[in-house]
Amino acid sequence: xxxxxxxxxxxxxxxxxxxxxxxxxxxxxxxxxxxxxxxxxxxxxxxxxxxxxxxxxxxxxxxxxxxxxxxxxxxxxxxxxxxxxxxxxxxxxxxxxxxxxxxxxxxxxxxxxxxxxxxxxxxxxxxxxxxxxxxxxxxxxxxxxxxxxxxxxxxxxxxxxxxxxxxxxxxxxxxxxxxxxx
Amino acid sequence: xxxxxxxxxxxxxxxxxxxxxxxxxxxxxxxxxxxxxxxxxxxxxxxxxxxxxxxxxxxxxxxxxxxxxxxxxxxxxxxxxxxxxxxxxxxxxxxxxxxxxxxxxxxxxxxxxxxxxxxxxxxxxxxxxxxxxxxxxxxxxxxxxxxxxxxx
Numbered sequence: 001x002x003x004x005x006x007x008x009x010x011x012x013x014x015x016x017x018x019x020x021x022x023x024x025x026x027x028x029x030x031x032x033x034x035x036x037x038x039x040x041x042x043x044x045x046x047x048x049x050x051x052x053x054x055x056x057x058x059x060x061x062x063x064x065x066x067x068x069x070x071x072x073x074x075x076x077x078x079x080x081x082x083x084x085x086x087x088x089x090x091x092x093x094x095x096x097x098x099x100x101x102x103x104x105x106x107x108x109x110x111x112x113x114x115x116x117x118x119x120x121x122x123x124x125x126x127x128x129x130x131x132x133x134x135x136x137x138x139x140x141x142x143x144x145x146x147x148x149x150x151x152x153x154x155x156x157x158x159x160x161x162x163x164x165x166x167x168x169x170x171x172x173x174x175x176x177x178x179x180x181x182x
Numbered sequence: 183x184x185x186x187x188x189x190x191x192x193x194x195x196x197x198x199x200x201x202x203x204x205x206x207x208x209x210x211x212x213x214x215x216x217x218x219x220x221x222x223x224x225x226x227x228x229x230x231x232x233x234x235x236x237x238x239x240x241x242x243x244x245x246x247x248x249x250x251x252x253x254x255x256x257x258x259x260x261x262x263x264x265x266x267x268x269x270x271x272x273x274x275x276x277x278x279x280x281x282x283x284x285x286x287x288x289x290x291x292x293x294x295x296x297x298x299x300x301x302x303x304x305x306x307x308x309x310x311x312x313x314x315x316x317x318x319x320x321x322x323x324x325x326x327x328x329x330x331x332x333x334x
Contacts, residue, residue: 134221
């Protein structure tokens with residue numbers, strides 16, 4: 001279990017570095033540390049499906065971030081300070097801690113052995129019920145296929161949004177805009 | 183963007199990419215097709231397939247995989263995957279309900295051809311995810327690069 005906490009500490013350090021560092025490339029690499037550490041944690045917690053998905057998505061995200069942000073002039077503007085900002089942050093953090101303490105005051109299951117009341121059904125019956133040896137696959141594509149449909153819809157909407165915002169057809173050209181301004 | 187990015191990276195990178203990109207693509211296909219037997223599935227396999235195309239783009243410059251896969255092509259394949267997934271769900275209505283596993287009796291558990299419609303759903307999701315991610319990559323990076331070239 002000690003390696004889990006080492007990885008967690010590394011991820012927190014990576015997240016803090018990603019926020020604080022001024023160089024964009026260093027920030028992206030630090031974000032990559034967080035994602036890769038998370039995938040190793042998934043592997044240690046015996047969730048290879050999620051670990052595989054996490055590592056490939058993280059690699060794609062880091063490539064996209066590096067190629068999309070590097071060589072761009074992105075000015076770092078210091079944001080204006082808000083009145084009562086620190087007070088509000090402490091207030092909401094305290095409320096969250098209070099709600100958590102009230103919710104979990106009855107005691108939690110130990111880490112790594114979650115409450116299994118509904119999900120007990122799936123490991124017992126999945127192979128006979130669907131014929132898929134990979135129980136995770138049988139859950140996400142058979143028992144809970146609605147979830148997968150929703151996830152696919154989310155991704156579809158994201159792609160449509162990106163293709164719409166970044167389209168080249170139908171946009172006014174820069175010269176036209178300058179001509180209108182003059 | 184510097185000059186070397188337009189024409190790809192060095193000879194070493196190009197050679198290594200030429201040797202490995204097929205293996206990466208095959209690994210993605212394996213992850214997709216064995217999604218109901220081993221860890222993985224349509225989402226992870228689709229991302230790996232998209233990464234093999236991204237690998238080509240990064241190593242050889244933006245115009246290489248554009249010949250294989252245009253932006254419109256990725257949109258088409260992505261929509262095809264979504265329609266295939268929905269069609270599989272709707273075909274279940276005839277047998278019992280939305281997402282009914284109507285092919286289930288075929289095949290032994292553990293075989294490649296087993297688990298009914300789950301492998302087919304994996305293939306549909308891999309088409310959707312892979313083409314969608316590669317389309318985003320093309321839109322955000324390759325086409326923007328062309329635009330900045332035109333400005334110069």
